[in-house]
Amino acid sequence: MSRTTSLHHGRRSLSSRRTGVLIAGVAVATLAITLPQSALASGPSTPVPIGDPIGPRIQPGPVQVDLTTVTTGVTAPLAGITAPGRPDELFVVDQVGTLWSLDLTTPAPVTPTSVLDVSALLAGPQDPKDERGFLGAAFSPSFATDGLVYTDTSEATSPADHPLRPSTDACLAGFPQTPDHVDVIREWHLVTDSGGALHLDPAAPVGRKLLSSEHPQANHNAGDMHFGPDGFLYVTDGDGGGADDQNCQTNFDGNPMFGHPGGGNGQSLDTPLGKMLRINPRTADPRGTLSANGAFRIPADNPFPGGAVPEIYSYGLRNPFRFSFDKANGNLWVGDVGQNDIEEVDLVTAPGQNFGWRVKEGTFLFEPGGFQLKGSRSDAFVFARSPGSPAGITDPVAQYDHDDGTAIIGGYVYRGSSMPGLRGHYVFGDTSRRLNNGHGRLFAFDADNRSAVTADNTIVELRDGPIDFQLIGFGQDNAGELYALVFGVPGPNGTTGAVMRLSQSTP
Template identity: 45%
Template sequence: MQPPSRTRRRLAAGLFTILAALGGAASVGTARADTPTAREPIDDPIPGHIANGAIQLKLQTVAEGAGLTAPNWGTFAPGVPGFLYVVDQDGPLWAVHTRTGAKRKVLDTASLLVPLILAADERGFLGVAFHPSYATTGLLYTMTSERIPGTASTPNQQPNHLATVREWRVPNPTANPLTRMPLTPAASRVVLRITEPQFNHNGGALFFGTRASDRNLLYITSGDGGCADDQHGQLGLAGEGPCISHEGPGNAQRRDNLLGKILRLDPRAGGAPQIFALGFRNPFRASSDRADLGGTGQIWAADVGQNHVEEVDARIVQNGNYGWRVKEGTFQFEPNGFDLLGFASDGFPFANTPGQPAGLIDPVAQYDHDEGVATIGGFVYRGSRFPELRGTYVFGDYSDGFTSANGRVMYVREGDQANPKVRTPGVFNLVNGHINLFVLGFGEDRDGELYVLANKTGGPDGDTGAVLKLVRECTGAADCRD
C-alpha cells in the first residue's frame, strides 16, 4: 500500500485506470449477536479461490488496435445485422463487423468530453443504447462525462463533471455503417444531466428493457459519486478533500438524489428519471436478460466493491435496496475514519450477515480481492452456440492488480454450496484463468452471442483495445486466448 501523497502523484501521472474498485463502502448495520467481536476486521472474507468451471470456452480476437483504445460496452442496432457497436472511452463509437473485424467510427463524442487522464480516468464515453425502433427512427442514446460550464474539470475539482445522456438521430439508420459518414455532436440533444461530485464511480451503463412492459424505457446506472466509503468528508483519490455531497447515510441510500442508483426513464417523454433501485456503489455495467431471446427481461448488475468484496446482483427488483454503504457483499462494513491507505480507504468488513440487516438485498455471487479488484458486468447468455451456457450470467474482473493486465472472464452458478474456505462459491472461470489483458467491458450482439472488451494499458490511452468473441474453438490465424 502506498501513502496517499504518492498515490495522488501516480494518479496525476496517469498510472491508474478505471479505479472502479477504489472508493466507497461503509457500514451502519448491526452485527449478529453471535459475531465474536462486532468490529473485528475480516482480512480475508472468502479464503477459497475461484476455480475453473465445468464450462470452458476460448476467446478469439475479432478486432484490435488501429484506433481502438479502451472499449467498454458493446451492443447491436436493430435492423443492422452482423455488427457490434463498441463504445470507446476516449470518444468514438465503432461499428465492428463481427465476422471480418472491419470497423468504422460512426460517431465521435471526444469533443464533448472532459479532458481525460491517460490510463487513469473513470470518465469519458461510457455507454450507448439503440432505441428498439432504431430501424425506423434512427434514435440512439449515449452517456458521456462532460465539462461543467466555466470550469476546467480537473480530477480534484468538486463538483467534477456532468454525466450526460444525449439522444442522436441517424439518417438512413439501416445503411451499411462501414460506408456512412460519422455523426457530429450537432446531431444530438441532451436528455438528462447528473452533476457528479468526483471523477470516479460514474456507472454509465445504458440499455433498454427487453420486455413488452419496458422495451421503450431506458435504464441508466449511476455510481455513488466517488471518493471512498460514500461518506461526507472522506479524503479523495485525486487530492480532493474533504469530499462533498455524501451527507447523511451516503448518496446510495438517499432517495433525494440520483447517485448510487439504477434509474429509468422514457427518453421520448421528457420526464424526470425514476429511481428503479438503490444501494449501489459503482454498478459500472448492468443489462437486461433478453426477453426477445427467451430470457426473463430482468436486470443483472455487477457492483464494484471497496476494499475487499466484489458482487453480482441478480434480478433487480423495483425499489430494491442492494445494501451500499451498509454492506459490501454479504459483509457489514466499517469505514474506520477518513484516511486513504494507498488505493483504498482504511475501512474493513467486520461481520458476515447474509439477510441482515433486514430490507437489504444480498448479491447472488461474490468474490474477494485475492481474486481481482473490480467486477465488470456482462450479460445472461441467450445465444445458441453454447447450449450449456444458456441462461447463465457471464461477467468478468478488471485484473488481479492495477498494473498487471490479468483480467478474468467468469460465470455465476447459483446454488453452488462450496465451502468458502476451500473454493469461492458460485463463481467459476469461463476462460482458463487470467487472459493477460485488462477486462474493460462486455458486448452482446443481435443473436445473443457475447464478446469481451479489453486492452493492455487498463485505461483510455494507447492503441491496444481489443474485441474478442467467446468461441468453443479458435479458427484461422486470429489471436486466441484459452
C-alpha cells in the same frame, strides 16, 4: 491501470477506525432497519475486520473458452451492443468518444467504422487512470424507424438537473466543493447514407440533453445504459467517487471529500448517485409523466414518483459499472464494483430495491472507517457476515473477494449457440487479477439453475488463469454470442484496445 483502481477503490489506506455507530446511524435514519446491539456499541465491541471474507478461491470450471481477436482498432471498448434492424453489426462504445460499428460478416481483423463521435463533449479520459468519458450507449427499440441512440457522457460541469447535495461537515470549511464533472444522458439522431452506413444527422449535430448528475469526484461514474423489455431506458450512476462514499475522507488530491453527506449517496433517495435510473426518453411515447425539465418521461411505476429524484429505480449501489438484460427472460443483472473486499452480482427483480451500499458490501456488514487514504486501499472494511440482514436490503446473488480480483465487470447471460456448455450461464469477469496488472479474468455461474440462497462458491473461471489484458467490458451480438472488451498494458491509449470473441474450447 488504474481504471481498475478507480473503478474500484481509492489508492491509499489508513488506520483510525470508527465504530459501527455510523453504520447504525445510516441504517436507522434512512431505512428504519436495526442492527444487533453489539454493532451499535463502541469500545470493546468495535467492529473487527474480517481478514479473509470468502475462503474458497474461484477455480477453473468444466467449460473453458478461447478468445479470438475481432478487432484491435479501438482504444478503450467499454460496451458492445446491437441496433434494431442492423443484425450484422456490433456497436462498440469507446471511452475516448467514438461509437464504432463492427461488421461481423467480414473476416477478422474487422476495420471499425465510426457512426458517432462525442469526444468534443467529454471531460476525460485524460490519462489511463481516468474513469470519465463516453461510458455507455443504447439504441432506441424503434431505431429502425426513429434512428435514435442514447449516450452517457462525462462532461464539464454546468448547471445540472441534479446538483450535489450540500455538505455542511466541519471538515469542509473553506473548501469550495466544486464538482469534478457532470454525467449527461443525451439523445442523438442517426441517418443512413446511400451505402447503408450510419452517420450523425447533420441537422442535429449535438445530442439533445435529457438529464445530468453532478459528480463530486472523477471516479465511480458507472454510465451503462440499456433499454429494458418494457421499452424504458435503464441507466446506472456511481456513488460520486473517492472511496467509502464518505465525506471528509481524504480525496486523491489530498483535500477532504465532499458531496457524500450523512450516510453517503448510495442510501440517499435525494441524489441519482449510486443508483439504477429508469426513464422513458422518447417523449412521443405517451407512457409516464413529463419530467421536471420536460425532456423525457417518468414511468408510472417508478418506485419513488414523489421523491426528489423520481428517475430512481434501484438504490444502494456503489459503482454498477456494467449491467444487462437477459435476452431470454428479461432478467436484469448488475455487476456492482466493491470497495476493499467484495465484488458482487445483483439481480434486480422489482422496482425500489436497496442493494445495500454503504451499509453492506456483498453479504457482509461494511464499516467505512475513518477518513484517510494511504496506499492502495481506503481504511474501510467488512466486519461481519450478515446474509439477509438488515431487513430491507437485497443481497447479491453471487460474490467473490479480492483474493480473486479487484473490480467486477458485469456481463451477460449467454443465450447464443456456439458455446452449448455456457447456455443459461451468466458470463462476467474481473478487470485485473491484481490492481492494474493487466490480467483480467473470465468467470461464469449457472443463472438458470442457481441456488436460491447466495453460495460463495458457485462461480467458476472460464480459463486456466488470467488473460493477458485488462478486462473492461462485454459485448453481446444479435445472435447472443459474447465478446470480451479489453485493453493492454499500459492502458487506454492509441490502439491497445481489442474486441475478442468467446468460443468454447472444451465440451
